[in-house]
Amino acid sequence: MASVIKAVGSQTALAKILKCTPQNVQRMCATGRVPPKHVLRIESASGVSRGLIRPDLYPEAALTLDGSLPAGEVSGQPYKPSVNLSSAGGV
Template structure:
């Protein structure tokens, strides 16, 4: 059986009691999270303490981020660089 994100967070903290101390709640509260989920106001603290992402803990309120523009751009190769330089030079000449 695979571990839930909360189970992984508990394992990273060392135990449910240890996670409860880190977050500032009772161990019973952490047990309750297994049934009801991590409360929204505790997600960032759990993420910070354990490294388990907020998306994994609460995908309903922290959906995966869409890729950014930079992630979609390809690096400029030397061949493209010279073509870009030529276009830029002709643009500058036209502006003068």
């Protein structure tokens, strides 16, 4: 929450953005718990990722093999299918 407050300027400014009381924002800062209804508005106003605000609701996407290597390559080697598609029965 500290990075959110820094981005928007103050707890009072965040309270105005969320249309709630400054006490409510202070409670979020003290506990580190942000109600789900506020997460997307906070992300929009502060630029802080929803995954950082509520990782239990918005877990960061895990890096997958498909996302980490260029298409068709595994371990830097060109991709070679184990089945010859031309002999696979008319595929």
